[in-house]
Structures are given as structure tokens and as C-alpha cells.
Amino acid sequence: xxxxxxxxxxxxxxxxxxxxxxxxxxxxxxxxxxxxxxxxxxxxxxxxxxxxxxxxxxxxxxxxxxxxxxxxxxxxxxxxxxxxxxxxxxxxxxxxxxxxxxxxxxxxxxxxxxxxxxxxxxxxxxxxxxxxxxxxxxxxxxxxxxxxxxxxxxxxxxxxxxxxxxxxxxxxxxxxxxxxxxxxxxxx
Ligand SMILES: [Zn+2]
Ligand SMILES: [Zn+2]
Numbered sequence: 001x002x003x004x005x006x007x008x009x010x011x012x013x014x015x016x017x018x019x020x021x022x023x024x025x026x027x028x029x030x031x032x033x034x035x036x037x038x039x040x041x042x043x044x045x046x047x048x049x050x051x052x053x054x055x056x057x058x059x060x061x062x063x064x065x066x067x068x069x070x071x072x073x074x075x076x077x078x079x080x081x082x083x084x085x086x087x088x089x090x091x092x093x094x095x096x097x098x099x100x101x102x103x104x105x106x107x108x109x110x111x112x113x114x115x116x117x118x119x120x121x122x123x124x125x126x127x128x129x130x131x132x133x134x135x136x137x138x139x140x141x142x143x144x145x146x147x148x149x150x151x152x153x154x155x156x157x158x159x160x161x162x163x164x165x166x167x168x169x170x171x172x173x174x175x176x177x178x179x180x181x182x183x184x185x186x187x188x
Contacts, residue, residue: 007033007137008074010040010066013082013108021126022080028130028167032152033137033177035075044069051086059085059096059105067103076140077103078133084109094132094156097139100184104136115159128162138169142180146173 007029011017022039029037046065049057066079085093085107094111097104111128114120120128134152146153151170156162169177 005036005075006071006073007035007037008040008071008077009037009133010042010077010079011081012045012062012066012079014045015082017080017082018122018126021129024126025080025130025133028134029078029137032134032168033141040071040077050083054086055084056086056092057081057083057107059087059093059107062105063096063098063103066105067098067101070102074102076137078137078140079103079105080108080129080133081105082108094162095136097136099139099144100142100180101140104133104140106132106136110159111162113159120159124163127167128159131162131165131167132156134167138173138177141177142184143169143173143177146170148172 009022009025011022026037026039046062049061051058062079066077070077087093087096092110095104095106108129112119112125131152138153143153145155148154148170149164150166151173152165152167153169153173154165
């Protein structure tokens, strides 16, 4: 508790973020988790996370980098990148988070395109990004995967999986979140 109160959304992409994109994630974060959120503006980028052989970024290395420099008033930090993320055992990941920890990272790379590889309309892309940010943030608050397919905490392996879920928590996850926050003293 103490002064740590904000969820920080930290853009660490190669290009500039789409206009208004981070604000949309911020609004949804505030409404779903009922915590104040802020956009963190910085020019620093994680070095050494790019794997030239795979042409992708190590989500684990980015996460470690993010956690080295957490603002004092941060409850959580979600790094958002346009680089494609991987963990060694998987072709790609939409994101990675510390379960019950402070950090998460999410990639926009796979969320822009539909299954045929065509760019999706911006509102659809932004809804996907919000869902994946909320999902990873849910893990940092201690929530695990949910079996209810519409819940934002349900597991998504593909873009259609992301589209099939809502950007809200189901009733069970919402109840569990309140419990977890009481137990960890991580209350708003
Ligand atoms: Zn997950
Ligand atoms: Zn759920």
C-alpha cells in the first residue's frame, strides 16, 4: 500500500503508438480494476531483448528490464511494445506477466492482423490490445486463467480467441480479485 497506487502503461515500441491507443487502454484499466492508471512517457527502450535468430523479442528479458526501473508510486507497470514477443517454448506470445507481481508486457504485433494476415480496423485492434493488457494485469493481481470463454482472464492462443472474449472480468474473477486484494493488502 503506502504511496504505491498507480498502474503505469509504459510504451516501449519501435514506432510511435497509434494516436489515442494508450488512453483507451488506460480508461479500460481504470474501469475494470478500479485503480488509477497513468501513461508513462519515456524514451528508454530495453536493450538486449531482441533475438536476431528469431526476429523477435524475449518477453522475459523485457519484463526483467521493466522491473529494474519501476516508478515509486507504481502498483503495476504494463510495458506495451510493437515488437513481436516470444518465450523459448512458444512460437510467440501476446504477452507475459508476473503472477502476483508488479510487471507485465504486451505486444501489439499480432493483434493488428486478422487470420488471413490483413490489417484489422483500428477499433477492433484497440479492443484486442485492451483485452490483452487487462489479461496480463489480471495475472499481476494474482488471477489465473479462467474457464469462462467470455472472461478477459480466459486464455487466448489466437486472435479469434481474443475477439471472442469481452474486456471485462466474469463474476467469479471479480470476486476472486477482491479476495486477493484483501489478502495481499493490494487494495485500491
Ligand atoms: Zn494468461
Ligand atoms: Zn473469469
